[in-house]
Amino acid sequence: MKLDILAIGVHPDDVELGCSGSIINEIKNGKKVGVLDLTQGELGSRGTIDTRYEEAAKAAMIMGVHLRENLKIRDGFFKNDEEHQMQLIKVIRKYQPEIIFANSLEDRHPDHGRAGKLIADSSFLSGLLKIETTDDQGKKLQAWKPKYVLHYIQDRYHEPDIIIDISSVFEKRMEAIKSYTTQFYNPGNEDDGPQTYISTPAFLESIIARARMIGKKIGVEYGEGFNTEKNIGLRSLDSLVQIET
Ligand SMILES: [Zn+2]
Numbered sequence: 713m714k715l716d717i718l719a720i721g722v723h724p725d726d727v728e729l730g731c732s733g734s735i736i737n738e739i740k741n742g743k744k745v746g747v748l749d750l751t752q753g754e755l756g757s758r759g760t761i762d763t764r765y766e767e768a769a770k771a772a773m774i775m776g777v778h779l780r781e782n783l784k785i786r787d788g789f790f791k792n793d794e795e796h797q798m799q800l801i802k803v804i805r806k807y808q809p810e811i812i813f814a815n816s817l818e819d820r821h822p823d824h825g826r827a828g829k830l831i832a833d834s835s836f837l838s839g840l841l842k843i844e845t846t847d848d849q850g851k852k853l854q855a856w857k858p859k860y861v862l863h864y865i866q867d868r869y870h871e872p873d874i875i876i877d878i879s880s881v882f883e884k885r886m887e888a889i890k891s892y893t894t895q896f897y898n899p900g901n902e903d904d905g906p907q908t909y910i911s912t913p914a915f916l917e918s919i920i921a922r923a924r925m926i927g928k929k930i931g932v933e934y935g936e937g938f939n940t941e942k943n944i945g946l947r948s949l950d951s952l953v954q955i956e957t
Contacts, residue, residue: 733878872937
């Protein structure tokens, strides 16, 4: 299946926190979107690998994505090296996305920045003809270069290069995030493990505040911000949000 967008996150829940509004928006516009989680989030302080899979599947259903896969690389200790780049190149070539959503290049969790760079490097290398890859059946995979890699802003704030209006899908976005009942605040989940940075009510409130703050910059209620190393080109000015700010 060819995808329009492949949203990649190193931990199951990164994609929901960083770009689920944009995913839901694009699916509403008829685009095919898949999610790739790089690790199973096995080092998370709360919940288990199994609960994470259940939560990720529920969030995928809420977002309406066409597929969700897990690369099962090692949480916390993976490297941006040839072995991992080749694994990622195979997925990119298999699904041929025009756009990739990726972790931020710099964030609170060191995995996020390392994954952001791994995804960006793999997206570039995937376009090189002389890097040969085959799928699971031994069939040759053609080189494929996504047109844009957009890094979603997750925990640490970065000034966005592009902001997408997600106001009309905001409730659904929060629903997708709250699927991770062991990770984020949810009354009655005290037994899922110790309180962490992300399991308090304040964390969920900060997610809403962040989307409001980014949305305000373009005059809408809620927004998601992305950084890009490549300039964004518009086909026409019709795509501009034309609200006075
Ligand atoms: Zn994460």
